[in-house]
Amino acid sequence: MKISSSSSNSTAIIILLSLVFATLSGQCRGGDVPLQVGFYKGKCWTADVEAVVGSVVLAQFMKDRTIAAALLRMQFHDCFVNGCDASILLDGNNTEKTAGPNLSVRSYEVIDAAKAAVEAICPGVVSCADIIVMATRDAVALSGGGRYIVQTGRRDGTISLAKNVDLPAPSISVSDSVKAFAKKGLNATDMVYLLGGHTVGVAHCSLFQDRLYNFQKTGKPYPTMDPSLLTALRARCPQNTTVDNAVNLDQNPLSSMTVDNSYYRQIILHRGILQIDQELALDPLSEPTVTAIAKGFDFSTRFGQAMIKLGTVQVFTGKQGEIRRSCRATNKPHK
Structure with missing residues (x-):
């Protein structure tokens, strides 16, 4: 909506x-x-x-x-x-x-x-x-x-x-991710919505290749990954290659460029790309929120609220900081 x-x-x-x-x-x-x-x-x-x-x-x-x-x-x-x-x-x-x-x-x-x-x-x-x-x-x-x-x-x-x-690393656990967000004044629900930014964008093979071949050094892929996704990702991300290809984080090709709740529907189907994405749908700390978002119709509003809250983290206001003349260089003289 x-x-x-x-x-x-x-x-x-x-x-x-x-x-x-x-x-x-x-x-x-x-x-x-x-x-x-x-x-x-x-x-x-x-x-x-x-x-x-x-x-x-x-x-x-x-x-x-x-x-x-x-x-x-x-x-x-x-x-x-x-x-x-x-x-x-x-x-x-x-x-x-x-x-x-x-x-x-x-x-x-x-x-x-x-x-x-x-x-x-x-x-x-x-x-x-x-x-x-x-x-x-x-x-x-x-x-x-x-x-x-x-x-x-x-x-x-x-x-x-x-x-x-x-x-936070792509392989971070949900509990550790909650702690990392809490340090910024963001709660677990904020975290789940903000990670929904993965509704658009891509990830390179190097960030998740272990999930395809040797998850946690078991010699096997991530145990619950959708088999058809595993096959597709292995074709896109072969072992022992120097090319670091990219794949969509939202595996629904009809909405991979749209900010919507499709990402959550995909991870419920075990089609998450990054480890943290998939585990959001599996961990008891986040699964109820993921399910509610996937079934709901208010993602745009709630995502917007989370983005607004993110924008308040440790801001400089008043006489603090500066207004840069160039975004690439501070106004402070070099010593």
Whole structure:
């Protein structure tokens, strides 16, 4: 179900916003300035900052629909390390970009283009951290997900270190994943919905090849994988090859580019690609939520709520951080 401007959805939007503001307390790093809906209204004269970003995303999306998956991944990887401060965008030796899990993060050019567009209208006003969140929301909506409302007012961080990147691995257990999300102020239900970002995007064979041939060094494949999927994946990911092919995380070919609940239906059918994906449907901590999402019709709304909550993790607001002139370089002078 998509969020629209119809009166039937007005109540849902109000409820969504109340949930959002309830999560903001304690999320800012040392500051008491909350994020706001419409933070940039009137700050760029008559320009609608969110519409400017949205037009850039639309132009990029028309050329490459996979930017939705890329931007979802970018926001997750940014917010999970030092909070939502655009530190993943900074170039340089030993920055977050150079860490192993981030080497395949892409679509930086979308953020660059959006930043250039807003800088041309009102320089030094719109943060790169906010652009990531706005651009991701727009790409999700273009991919069939609900257009959720985002708050803005984040400021950009100035520190980006590869050694700080400690993202959950694809083989993490559900219980350990719950703990990792809890450290970011996100609960188990948030975790299940946020991993639903795998409704779009791909995974490379190297991330799950052990599940096809030698799961946990048993010499056998993952025990409950759907046999037809196993056959297909082995053909796509043969042993002893130097080519690291990619496969869709949502194995329903009719919806692998659409933000919907198909991913959950697939993992219930034992057609999960990554270990954490499949175990969401098997572990008692997450299985009831997965089943409810697979059977329900409110995925877009609830996914949007989870993305909004993710966007509040350890944000800089007020006088903290900075507004970068370039998303790839901090304004701080080099020592």
